[in-house]
Amino acid sequence: MNLQLESMYESFLNNQVPQNWSSFAYPSLKSLASWVVDLVLRCSFIDFWIKMGQPFSFWLPGFFFPQGFLTGVLQNYARKYNLAIDRLNFNFTILPQYRHQKDYIQALTTMTFGEELDIDKEIGKIKDGVLVHGLFMDGFGWDINSMMLADSKPGEMTASLPMMHLEPSPNVEILESDYTSPLYKTAQRAGVLSTTGESKIFVDNSS
Numbered sequence: 001m002n003l004q005l006e007s008m009y010e011s012f013l014n015n016q017v018p019q020n021w022s023s024f025a026y027p028s029l030k031s032l033a034s035w036v037v038d039l040v041l042r043c044s045f046i047d048f049w050i051k052m053g054q055p056f057s058f059w060l061p062g063f064f065f066p067q068g069f070l071t072g073v074l075q076n077y078a079r080k081y082n083l084a085i086d087r088l089n090f091n092f093t094i095l096p097q098y099r100h101q102k103d104y105i106q107a108l109t110t111m112t113f114g115e116e117l118d119i120d121k122e123i124g125k126i127k128d129g130v131l132v133h134g135l136f137m138d139g140f141g142w143d144i145n146s147m148m149l150a151d152s153k154p155g156e157m158t159a160s161l162p163m164m165h166l167e168p169s170p171n172v173e174i175l176e177s178d179y180t181s182p183l184y185k186t187a188q189r190a191g192v193l194s195t196t197g198e199s200k201i202f203v204d205n206s207s
Contacts, residue, residue: 026064027185044105052113056120057131057163059101066185070166073130077168080128089172090129093165096144097123099133100160129167137161138187149179158187 004020011018015031022028026042028035045062049055063069070090078085097119107117123131141159143150152159174180 027188029186029188041101041105045101048105048108052108052111056117056123057099057104057133059104059134060132061134061185062101073166074168077128083170087170088168091165091167091169091172093167094142094147094161095123095131095163095165096147097163098144098160099163101134104133123163126165126167129165131163131165133163135161135164135183137181 008018008020012032015033017025017028017030017032017035025039028038030038041059042062045055045059058069060066060069071085074085074088074090077083078088099119107119111117136158137160138158139152141150141152141156142148142161144162
């Protein structure tokens with residue numbers, strides 16, 4: 001057994017993702033078992049997108065490079081309305097619905113091409129932008145009744161954020177009552193810088 005295989009074997013015993021896997025994968029702090037479940041969900045997300053067409057809501061954590069996806073959303077809007085992309089930003093609107101990717105994928109297995117889920121029909125179609133889900137809050141929570149930020153529940157480190165509408169707009173105004181929150185790929189909130197000088201795990205600021 002060479003050193004690489006020995007290192008992989010040790011990682012398996014410790015329920016850790018082997019280094020020669022993680023070096024080619026997306027940033028993750030998960031244990032090996034959770035990482036494999038997450039990888040299967042990511043593959044299913046892309047597989048259903050190919051077979052069933054554009055999803056009603058995008059699982060943002062399922063992207064290898066979510067920054068590229070968000071830039072693509074802005075580009076589509078810029079082309080549609082003949083605007084310069086550097087004039088655009090996102091309006092963020094939280095919806096009163098939660099969506100968990102594992103349950104969503106399970107529901108999609110019963111669908112045929114072009115069919116809509118009942119939960120999607122309830123929300124209705126959006127004119128511009130995209131719906132996303134799968135985000136978590138660290139250090140605070142969300143009150144689904146008041147649709148406002150709330151204190152974390154006792155013993156709760158992270159809380160699920162409901163679905164969110166990301167709508168491009170050339171006139172985004174941040175109000176004093178808005179809360180600007182950074183969005184990261186992992187809870188580590190730190191990472192090496194890319195060649196552009198940006199953090200590889202920082203995604204965006206949302207207000």
